[in-house]
Amino acid sequence: MIKKRTAKILAFRYKILALILLILAGGLVLLPKYQKNEGIKPDLLLANAISLERYISTDQIAHKLISQDPxxxxxDVRDEASFKSYTLPNAINIPLKKILDNDSARFLNQSQYDVVFFSNDNFYADQAWILCNRLGYKNLRVLKGGMNTWYNTIINPPKPTEDMPEEAFKLYDTRKAASMFFGVFYPEQVKPVEVVKPKIVPKKIITVEKKKMPVEGGC
Structure with missing residues (x-):
């Protein structure tokens, strides 16, 4: 019952997010910076905003990090404090409010690299994506579910129940191995130390026979 209620809340939240994206996509056209026909056309921006192809999964990102894909x-488009608290390996921090800064363009306007935005969920990352997409930047992606999904799938993967299919166990093993790569510790990693009892060797007692002293004669 609780799971169904949570799913409904999430579904409603993502509908609101989609609506906000559409409003942003249309609203950006009204900004002075975009009245000079910079970037892509509004109709193309709207089409891109509806598409889900921009999303990349946490499993895909984990695989790329482990294989050192360059x-x-x-x-990370969150604020600096959140970035310093915890972020993904090798990530750089460009808060959402600085996405349109001139200094940010050299990182975001890429032709040979994929730029993957992420935040706690999709909210700020999607906004960063739509701003850069409007400018005509290429190879833009969004980490689906953000840091929340990263924690719930890679760092703390749920263990499947016995009634689940074999694929669920294989995925769990893969995610568990990934979590260990990123520093998660599992109790079964510690092998019990075998206590070796010292052998007690009986001490050999050497007896020494006392010599009888000669009896001295009297006078």
């Missing part, structure tokens, strides 16, 4: 840049 073809992507992780951009």
């Amino acid at each position: 073809s992507f840049i992780l951009v």
